[in-house]
Amino acid sequence: MSATGIGAAVRRKEDHRFITGQGRYTDDINRPGQTYAYFLRSPHAHATLNRIDAKAAATMPGVLGIYTGEDLAADKIGGLICGWMIHNKDGSPMRAGSHPALAQGKVRYVGDHVAVVVAETLAQARDAAEAISVDYGVLPAVVDTASAASSKTQVHAESADNTVFNWHLGDKAATEKAFKAAKHVTKLDLVNNRLVPNPMEPRAAVGDYDQGEGAFTLYTTSQNPHVARLVLSAFIGIAPENKLRVVAPDVGGGFGSKIFIYAEETVCVWAAKKVGRPVKWTSDRTEAFLSDAHGRDHVTHAELATDADGKMIGMRVKTTANLGAYLSTFSSSVPTYLYAPLLSGQYDIPAIYCEVDAVYTNTAPVDAYRGAGRPEATFVVERLVEIAARELGKDPAKFRMQNYIKKFPHQTPVIMMYDTGNYAASMKKALEIIDYKGLAKRKRDSARNGKLRGIGFSSYIEACGIAPSAAVGSLGAGVGLWESAEVRVNPVGTVEVLTGSHSHGQGHETTFAQLVSDRLGIPIENVSIIHGDTDKVQMGMGTYGSRSGAVGMSAIAKAVDKVIAKGKKVAAYVLEADEADIDFKDGNFHVKGTDKTLDFGSCALQAYIAHKFNGQDLEPGLKEGAFYDPTNFTFPAGVHICEVEIDPETGITRIERWAAVDDFGIVINPMIVEGQVHGGIAQGVGQALLEGARYNQDGQLVTASFMDYCMPRADDLPSFDVGMTVTPCPSNPLGIKGCGEAGAIASPPAVINAITDALGHEEVTMPATPQVVWRAAQKSIKRMAAE
Amino acid sequence: MATVSLTVNGKAVTANVDPRTLLVQLLRENLRLTGTHVGCDTSQCGACVVHLDGKAVKSCTTLALSVDGATVTTIEGLAVNGVLHPMQEAFREHHGLQCGYCTPGMIMAAVDMVSRRGHSLDEATIRDDLDGNICRCTGYHNIVKAIAAGAEAMGKAATPTRKAAE
Incomplete structure (x- = not known):
């Protein structure tokens, strides 16, 4: 390297x-x-x-x-x-x-x-x-998600009962059958709180x-x-x-907004x-x-069926999703195709059925916010699984590992074909990082200080690299989700890469340049990444759904390959050799078995001078474009473990440790990827502990400034221990899975599972503010005293 | 309209402004120093932090007329003769920024933190002291590392701090 x-x-x-x-x-x-x-x-x-x-x-x-x-x-x-x-x-x-x-x-x-x-x-x-x-x-205003469909007030004349759609996914009959055969059923009612993205x-x-x-x-x-x-x-x-x-x-x-x-x-x-x-x-x-379009805002009832061995055999989910007062650009996809297909999580669950009712309310439109549907799905799955483990008296890590999908490719009952992964490897690494063996002692130490310590797991999966155009077209998307790239080589051998991806913090100007510099064997300073202007870049689908690496960079790789192929033709004329005898390595074209070479810059110059070849046989210039359409979604997955300490006197939750082990496939720049994980975790912790957009019954937003809506600050968060495992993604030429949303998807259930563990399984809602946690802690203490 | 005169990044400037003009508007709109950003309008996020007579202030809630005669340093004035300030270097080295929007305010607040609390800053101190600046991208992990490293580097570069001076 x-x-x-x-x-x-x-x-x-x-x-x-x-x-x-x-x-x-x-x-x-x-x-x-x-x-x-x-x-x-x-x-x-x-x-x-x-x-x-x-x-x-x-x-x-x-x-x-x-x-x-x-x-x-x-x-x-x-x-x-x-x-x-x-x-x-x-x-x-x-x-x-x-x-x-x-x-x-x-x-x-x-x-x-x-x-x-x-x-x-x-x-x-x-x-x-x-x-x-x-x-x-x-x-009168319709505000409440759960009761919008039964309101006498209608937001739009077109939508009776304020209902945009009643949608479902999965095999209802097979799922009913699984529940009839179940030894144990775990039930959960939850609210996924409304958030404001706030870039x-x-x-x-x-x-x-x-x-x-x-x-x-x-x-x-x-x-x-x-x-x-x-x-x-x-x-x-x-x-x-x-x-x-x-x-x-x-x-x-941006974060979607x-x-x-x-x-x-x-x-x-x-x-x-x-x-x-x-x-x-x-x-x-x-x-x-x-x-700005808000995010999340689901009300859900979910059930998980297990057999006598603790094997998951079925899941059913009923969700009401608030889409606000108007349908924003991609709003309808978020609680449907970006949500229900992720309900299998990392688990082998043979039967899943999900129903989603989407409602209009007199609130701001709701659309994709970092993770978009996948955090909501992961919250359902990972809370259900954690509670099931508790009810079955099983260790939450072992229960997860027992039910992990172990053979790939794996077809879930909800559309997705997982291509590759090694979920147990991520779990084992995360358990080491968090020092799971030392947890009992740490719990005792906290108890001695009058504190409650808990641990929470989250084994998340997401579908990103969005997405094969034909697949999303069949699911209702109005556009294809390929990406474009153009690689323009200047006569001096410097390179401009035009990409349809857009960078708004992700560091594309560096990561993309790394790829091109690596492939062409030229200094990274010689590569400029150009994006964000429709007069410069011909067409592109942009950046969301952790797609810029897997899809955007694959398009660049494809265009670079074409540049090299054209360069070989130019080099063949210049070096007076057969094109089939030209190799390209480390920035040089050379004739196999000889010492004749042409460096990349000289090749570019010759391509533009065009004296050495006939313009009818080979076009002058060195510039190539490519469109790349992925063959499948990518499936980043991993395990996050959160350890909290709660002061039952104040309800204040401190995150003491955070272990994140993610499998993003091949990583181009680990510094940037870790930064994406950190930021995602912080947003998920914000959802779990601090953030919540609240409308009063008149539809007034009472959390409309940073004085009322609690954004995560430096003193709300710990430093994070980030580790990685790697199974290269087989569905794109670079093996990349994507990393932008993982942290935000993984973290909310990890936090809430940790808090409920600390509170003796007393449930809490998000955001688990000190008041929420204090009330739950008091209930828990009373209950335990009575027991 | 009213006249306000001040020194910005070492240069004397005079502007004729509407009395309700905020310092950040004067900087961004009159002087075209667009490195100072507005993120919240309510003194919460710190994207607008500049140094006023050597101390960090939130320029989105400072009236321009109230600082007549003062000396202001913005992010554009932190590097000297093209040489980056150690805190700027530290943010780049430790990947303390992603979208870059909060970064000028973060760096100006961090330099002020070193002035007040010295060159040896532990994680708890940095996190506590940074409560006036919000970043939505980084989760603060690398900002904390950058500030600790920047503070140390400022010490080696013998940048005088207010704490030392006192």
Whole structure:
């Protein structure tokens, strides 16, 4: 392994600009003549829009335009779309209401978009928005997930009982049969708490319109600028794709929330033409809480059937998923195909049946947040399994290992064909790291200090590398999920790699360059990674679902292979040899059995000079592109073990130790991969202990700032012990499985299993705040005293 | 409009601003120093931390007019003649950043932490002292390592601290 090749912890190429304040985020971009947009948002969760009077506001200083849903409709600007069709149990399509970028006739959640003011300054736009008079006809609000379907209030006329779809997966009859044959059934009711993704950079947009060219440019905080362009063009109707450029420059975190095509970005680019000047909008944090797509929000009943030997034989799950007031871009896929197919976990369970009801409520739209469906599935599986082990009197680690899938490939009863893995290896390594043998002593030591110590396991699996286009197409996706790459070799042998993946913290500029430098045998400094601009990169599907390594880099590898193949042809002419006799190794083309060589840079130069060959037989230049469509999902898996100590007097939970052992297949940059694990765990710990978006019964979001919504801080977390096992992924040329979401998927059940272990199996809800834990601890202490 | 004069990264600047202008707006919009970020508007996240007369402040809740005559250092002013500050180097070396958005505030807060608490910082001290800065990407693991290493490197580079001066 070279110092910068595959497997090396190369320090990041992109860091210099970030540590010196030279990053270029959307809000850092200022266009000549720029104006500012401010959105007037609904203060009511549910109301008819009877009248909007903006006459006085329009005359205020600096105001250039005030627009409402009627103006968008008049310009034939379409509504926002949901790009994944889900069918009901009876085969009928899901029932979705319309989603205008600016409300038409009705507002459906606090923060819904009533009007936009464009003014010379942001302060003037805000002042004018306050002067707009709106006559609302306030309606009762539907807020609660579990009872939304039985509410008398209807969010959308199209969706009777506020139900978007009743969907199911698996073999119901086989599962019923398994439960009839069961020796023991473990039952669990749980709530997967609603979260707000909160990347540190709030969403932002700068819309620009070039009157001479009749062309739009949108600078925006997107994880997938090409998908944004496709939707804004083909569905919303801003402009044809050749007249719409979308640029996603440095993006300050996404975690899913910047996948989606939102109202504000749509309105900014449209309004740039209306006012004839660039329009900037930057979300403040409360706007982000109100209008970024939220995550999770499930209510679930789950059961696990085991036989007399403790072998898992069946699972059934019934979930109600809250999708909020409108269907966001990929919302319908999250509680369905990103959820139920993961319910087999790492276990050999012959029969699984899952039903999901998705409901509309008067709350912010809910869509993918780091892990997207897979954390929800893992929470169901790993809580059920932990409780089953307790009920059966089995050691939780041994019970898991007894039921692990051991032969691959393995077809689960819920779609997925797991290709490879070694789950016991990860468990054994994690048990060593956490010093499982020493746990009893540590528990005694804690008890002596009046504390309660517990341990919690999580054996997670996820499906990522999303995904084979034909497979997702058959499941309802509106697009294929391949990735593109172009490798442009300059005449001096430096290389520009254009990728459809987008980096917003993942370090692609380094990892991707490592791959290319390794394959071409050139210094890593000679490789630049270009992404995030639809004028530079022709097409791409973007970054989400831990797909950039497995899919994005596979496309790059494919294009690099083509460059090498073309280079061999050039070298054959230059070295006056037969193409079949040319080898490429360590950055040199050479003629087998001779000392004739041509280094990569010289080959590139010869390709462009083109004196040595006939342009009819071989095209000049050295530039190749590739599209890569994966053959299967990838299946990263691992074991996380969390050890907590609880103070029963205060309910404060301290995480004392964390062992994470993950199998991500082949790892290009272990430093970056470990960083992804750390960050994912922190978000999962946030869900388990701290975070929860709360609406009151009127539909007011009462956790709409960092003062009310508890984000994990440095003193809430420990350092993590991260280990790895490796089974290379067989379904892509690089053997990569993906690492972006694992931590967030694995960690919530590990924490809750640890807390409930410490509390003598007393159940707690998420977030397990000190108050929640204190109440449970008091109950546990009373119960144990009575026993 | 009102006039405010201050020294930013060693240069004297004067700006004519709306009285409600915040220090972060002055830096980002008037001076185009966009390294200082806004992450929350409520003094919680620390993406906007700059040094005001040598001490860390949250520039998103500081009125520009209230700091007339002061000396401000932003992330852009931390490297001297192109040589990175030891804390900047430490963040890169220890992978203390991912998306980079919280990073300028983290680095400015970390330098201030060293000024107040010295060059030998243990994990508990760093985690406790960092409670005014939020990072959503890193889980803090590598930020803590970076700050410990950066603090030590600042000691070797003989950067004077306020603690030592006192």
